[in-house]
Amino acid sequence: MLEKLKEKAESIAEEKAMVSFLKRFDENPFLVRFQNNEYLIGEGEPTFTVDFKKPIPVSELLKSTSIALGEAYMDKNLTIEGDLYNALVHFLGQMGKFSTDEKLLGKLLHPSVAKKFQAREVQSHYDIGNDFYKLWLDKTMSYSCAYFKHDDDDLYQAQVNKVDYILEKLHLKEGMTLLDIGCGWGFLLIEAAKKYKIKGMGITLSHEQYAEFNRRIEKMNLQDYLTVKLMDYRDLPKTGRKFDRVVSVGMVEHVGRDNYRLFNDCVKSVLKKGGLFLLHYISQLKEDSGNGWMQKYIFPGGELPSLREMVDIMAEEDFHILDIENLRRHYNKTLLCWDKNFHDHMDEIKKMFDERFIRMWDLYLAGCAAAFYTGVIEIHQILVTNGVNNDLPITRWY
Incomplete structure (x- = not known):
């Protein structure tokens, strides 16, 4: 008693x-x-x-x-x-x-940035399974912020808008070479090849994304235009390649704060003089260690750069900024679409994963939507030239 x-x-x-x-x-x-x-x-x-x-x-x-x-x-x-x-x-x-x-929480918040650890961290998220991602992403398989030009744009149209918008900013011309660092399932490069007839290369650490992108290249007969490689960004300088344009969408968040400068060094090494580089990434207002739960369960090793630290690093690389845009509210809307799709396909998802995983993933999607809504995190596109470029159109919205 x-x-x-x-x-x-x-x-x-x-x-x-x-x-x-x-x-x-x-x-x-x-x-x-x-x-x-x-x-x-x-x-x-x-x-x-x-x-x-x-x-x-x-x-x-x-x-x-x-x-x-x-x-x-x-x-x-x-x-x-x-x-x-x-x-x-x-x-x-x-x-x-x-x-x-x-x-x-030192080791959780500040893990090793060695290649083998970062490859394992990336694969732990993106290699969950293409069948899973296909259930709640749109048919482009774009796993990054969409761009809602009109109130009635659905998720698919908004993802097409996003890619078109990025390609316009890159001012592509037929025959140019384009590198996509962290290419995902390849939709951006596919659109660039189809619409601009560029020669493109994508790199990823995800085996699932690599396999799906290769399948798409063959299905669309784009072998003469596109290649995809399982490659760490740190190995880019060894290729000896030079590209007219470089793009990276939602990848730099995985490299770790200690490697932000190294990442930009690697871009610099493969970008032609006067070439354009567009960096699209999730940012935070100030530098901090981030969200412990996200780093433990969703994006191990992930750290979000602030805008000011990325701009500072780019200045040291002689990257001249043409444009910076914040797409925060677009990502809030994107995530709400993903979360709705996730719930709409719950019967199929329950056959794949247990209840703990499902509650975790629901918390992740809804939590990220809330974080963008409240400004805890933001998303920026930064467009730069490698050195001075006086050959681009003089107006901002070329």
Whole structure:
């Protein structure tokens, strides 16, 4: 009897400690529910309820708020009554109140940037399976921010828009050479070959993407125009190749902060003088170690450059900036489309993966959409020339 009373007292103490921690997120009202008790955080009518099967130790929340809450959600120790996306907008809009103990999470937040480790990290995400990605991406198999030119653009049209927009910025002409670093399943290079008759090469570390891109090249009879290689960007200088244009979409986030300069060095080594380089990447406002849960479960080894640090590095490379554009709201809309597709194909996904993976992936898609909406992360396209180029059209929107 005394033992049960003691356990009950400890549980209530843990609840109250956890509620005290959660009170920091009080900008909008929400309800916290345990098995026997409810607590209102903030003032007003709650817009959602966070239901806990059991309290999370405050020590874990202080070590990494994102990992503690994320794992509780994955394990169904935490569920949301109401809209998950809206709840995540609430919490991520107050991301500055999250706790991260960098000393305890050092290896997770700052892993090795050696080739073998980075190849394994990239493959852990992109080699989950083409059949899985085909369920919730559009038919272009574009796994990056789309571009919604019109309110009624569907996801497919917006991905076509994005690629067209990038190719226009690169000012391509027939016969030019184009390198795509982190080429994914190849849609950008395929469109460039079909519309501009360029000679293109893509590189990726994903075996699944490599196989699918090769299949597409053969199916479309583009062997005379396109090649794809399983290659680390650090091996580009060894090829001895020079390209008129270089593009990289959603890849530099994987190289690690210590290698941002090296990445740009490698681009410089293969880009002709006066050539154009377009870098499209997820950014953050200031330099920090990022989200522990994302690095543990979704993008191991991933670090997001700030705009200012990337611009600083580019200046040292004699890369002259022509244009910088922020597409943050486009990525919010893209992710909401992906999350809808993910739920629309839930029956098929349940045959592929267990419930923990499904909850993890849903949290990832909805969480990223919320992060772009709240400005926790952004996405930039930077267009530069290698040295001075006086031959491009004088107007910005050529």
